[in-house]
Amino acid sequence: MSDHADSPAAPPSPGWSRRFPRDERIFLWLIALSVVAMTSFTIAWVAGFGNQNAPDNTFRTTPEEFRAQVGAFTAKYLGDDGKVHVPPGTDAYLMALRYGFSPNLVLKAGHSYQLLVSSIDVLHGFSIVGGHQNLNIEIVPEHVFRVTLKPEDPGTYLIIFNEFCGLRHHEMRGQIIVER
Amino acid sequence: MAYVEELPRSLPGVREEPSRICAVTGLKVYAGAQSLTVANAVAAVLALAMGGIFGTLVGLTRAPGIDALQPNAFYVALTGHGVAALILWPVFFEVAAIVFASTILLNARVFSLKLGWSAFFLMVAGGIMLVVSIVTDVRNAVMFTAYPPLVANQIFYLGYLIFAVGVVLALVNFALSIAAARAEKAYAGSLPLLTYGVAAAAILAMLSLASGLVALIPAWLYANDWIGAVEPVIYRTWFWGLGHTLQYVNVVAMVVAWYGILALTLRAGPVNQKFSRIAFVLYIIISLPVLGHHFLVDPSLGNEVKIVGGSIMGFLLGVPSLMHGLAIMGGAEYEIRRQWKTSLFGWLKKLRWDHAGVVALAGSLLIFAFGGWSGTVETTLPLNLVTHNTMNVPGHLHQTVTGGMTLAFMGFAYYLVPILVRRRLWSHKLAVVQAYGYTAGMLIMTNAQIWAGALGVPRRTADIGYGGQAPGGWELPMDIAGVGVIISGAAGGLFILIMVATLLIGKRTEDPNELVPYAVKPA
Numbered sequence: 001m002s003d004h005a006d007s008p009a010a011p012p013s014p015g016w017s018r019r020f021p022r023d024e025r026i027f028l029w030l031i032a033l034s035v036v037a038m039t040s041f042t043i044a045w046v047a048g049f050g051n052q053n054a055p056d057n058t059f060r061t062t063p064e065e066f067r068a069q070v071g072a073f074t075a076k077y078l079g080d081d082g083k084v085h086v087p088p089g090t091d092a093y094l095m096a097l098r099y100g101f102s103p104n105l106v107l108k109a110g111h112s113y114q115l116l117v118s119s120i121d122v123l124h125g126f127s128i129v130g131g132h133q134n135l136n137i138e139i140v141p142e143h144v145f146r147v148t149l150k151p152e153d154p155g156t157y158l159i160i161f162n163e164f165c166g167l168r169h170h171e172m173r174g175q176i177i178v179e180r
Numbered sequence: 181m182a183y184v185e186e187l188p189r190s191l192p193g194v195r196e197e198p199s200r201i202c203a204v205t206g207l208k209v210y211a212g213a214q215s216l217t218v219a220n221a222v223a224a225v226l227a228l229a230m231g232g233i234f235g236t237l238v239g240l241t242r243a244p245g246i247d248a249l250q251p252n253a254f255y256v257a258l259t260g261h262g263v264a265a266l267i268l269w270p271v272f273f274e275v276a277a278i279v280f281a282s283t284i285l286l287n288a289r290v291f292s293l294k295l296g297w298s299a300f301f302l303m304v305a306g307g308i309m310l311v312v313s314i315v316t317d318v319r320n321a322v323m324f325t326a327y328p329p330l331v332a333n334q335i336f337y338l339g340y341l342i343f344a345v346g347v348v349l350a351l352v353n354f355a356l357s358i359a360a361a362r363a364e365k366a367y368a369g370s371l372p373l374l375t376y377g378v379a380a381a382a383i384l385a386m387l388s389l390a391s392g393l394v395a396l397i398p399a400w401l402y403a404n405d406w407i408g409a410v411e412p413v414i415y416r417t418w419f420w421g422l423g424h425t426l427q428y429v430n431v432v433a434m435v436v437a438w439y440g441i442l443a444l445t446l447r448a449g450p451v452n453q454k455f456s457r458i459a460f461v462l463y464i465i466i467s468l469p470v471l472g473h474h475f476l477v478d479p480s481l482g483n484e485v486k487i488v489g490g491s492i493m494g495f496l497l498g499v500p501s502l503m504h505g506l507a508i509m510g511g512a513e514y515e516i517r518r519q520w521k522t523s524l525f526g527w528l529k530k531l532r533w534d535h536a537g538v539v540a541l542a543g544s545l546l547i548f549a550f551g552g553w554s555g556t557v558e559t560t561l562p563l564n565l566v567t568h569n570t571m572n573v574p575g576h577l578h579q580t581v582t583g584g585m586t587l588a589f590m591g592f593a594y595y596l597v598p599i600l601v602r603r604r605l606w607s608h609k610l611a612v613v614q615a616y617g618y619t620a621g622m623l624i625m626t627n628a629q630i631w632a633g634a635l636g637v638p639r640r641t642a643d644i645g646y647g648g649q650a651p652g653g654w655e656l657p658m659d660i661a662g663v664g665v666i667i668s669g670a671a672g673g674l675f676i677l678i679m680v681a682t683l684l685i686g687k688r689t690e691d692p693n694e695l696v697p698y699a700v701k702p703a
Binding site: 003004005006007008009010011012014016017018020021024027028031032034035038039041042043045046050052053054055056058118121122123125127129130133134135136137138139140141142143144145158160162163164165166167168169170173175 | 205207251252255285318321322323327328329330367368369370371372373374411412413416439440442443444447448449450451452453454455456475476477478479480481482483486487491492495496498499502503506511514515518556560561562564565566567568569570634635636638639640641642643644646647649650651
């Protein structure tokens, strides 16, 4: 048998299927180790060691039902400034539809809120940017995302909708105002 | 020097077909297999040209300093870019590869030329329907993903479906060609590694297409108002069964192109083929469940499912890619050190760095490694909260699909096409410039995109100004990405020019050294 490696373009020479040599076995162990490390890290993070996690509390709805809930919520807490001032401890609703969202929320810094987010037409993205924040989730009609959110620093945060939703997609934006 | 030799007749109705012996590989090339391979490769190059033009326009619009297109035109270009560059170009090239690997590499004929050409023309028809429906009606600019309830008109979906049927026929022909080659004893022993890899890609393609039909047939019915609604989460699941599995078809085909470049330009192969073959099988096993990483921040699955199907499967997918990376680089090192007794790193100096195959292979390996890292970040559940639908995503997928796959296909095409049409590559020198330019442009573009993504810049949008409310610092990385787009766009255009010139005016030759220059410096 020559010491020339078999060409990938031809059937391999007989006896090609042999035990992995030592260097390949070491390489595989190293890869396996890194997969185990990354997996443990992820699980530990999600299990509670990380202080920012992907939400996974969701439930079904219908566009009509969600629109009615958002309407009732808005009517209850609407302020004179046209914004909805959410008292701490209250569920806040956020409804996306082409090409905007409602209502405009005002939250208090340092309090935890349950944010119920859904769409009543097509898929939208939901992205809070600014203030060194960058959080993104997907909004799907008929599904409500219940996101636990604790704003820490007061300010005005830009909300952009980063799933393509139609030809005026780039105009779609909103804000969440966080007050002291 | 064409001659025909007596064929074994184990299949009824087999006609003799003209063939020749390839001057470079010594393999028997049948005329039918050759023209079918070349036709698919030419369609692929045309699709790449189209995808590249759309992509360059998209990239130039995303750079705020240039802002080339109005929003409507931008969304048309973006949808066209997705369809032409992510679907048509890779799949046509892969069909060329499956015809090549199941016939020429096995000294065999195409099982059925009728089936092969039907597949080709269905794919062409489907591709034309898709592109025409997008460019003629802005309402069809729904991105290539077309998530319902967003809906295009039915020509768009029919284009997808007809294209998919064409690919299924090509895959059936592939399997039958291998079976026929085996029955006729056209080759002895195990399948060549390249064919084995292509077979892995074909199996993944079948899974991908099956999933795609489940997603797209209801969407087509919905577009016609024949059914009332399509559940958006279920569509997304099946669509990414198509979409992400297709990316692993692309990855496997890219790895095959790596081995192909290694075999042609260095006359080398992996030291241990078993290692490479197991890595191909791992792709098949791990690829399908990994579509979960598209839904890491969707309101559908629980975190347990997301961690297993998204994160852990995503980490595991790095395993076969790392194995192939070792096998490719190890194979090149082994061959050069065996022949020239160079030192541990001396073999790298022995490589001809003015050889397009070497540059394309090295560039593809490097950028794909970047893609692996960015993909690992995105597939980590808590980190996806930061990267989802930001510029991170196009940054990652251009590292894998464009910098990795497209560059590897380009490097492979520089040698595969001249061998098939027996014409010298129009300009080896320009091909080197092209490979360096594409590598540099893609490195700049993708890394700037990932930087932008970390700052929260959204993907798939015509404008990132948001009425002046956008956070500061968004424009710089997007403008730098625009510089990368200009460089890689120019290099992509150069590739098309070299390929077309080779096909039309390349010097006819049978000299192996002219068709495939050796990639090692002379002693």
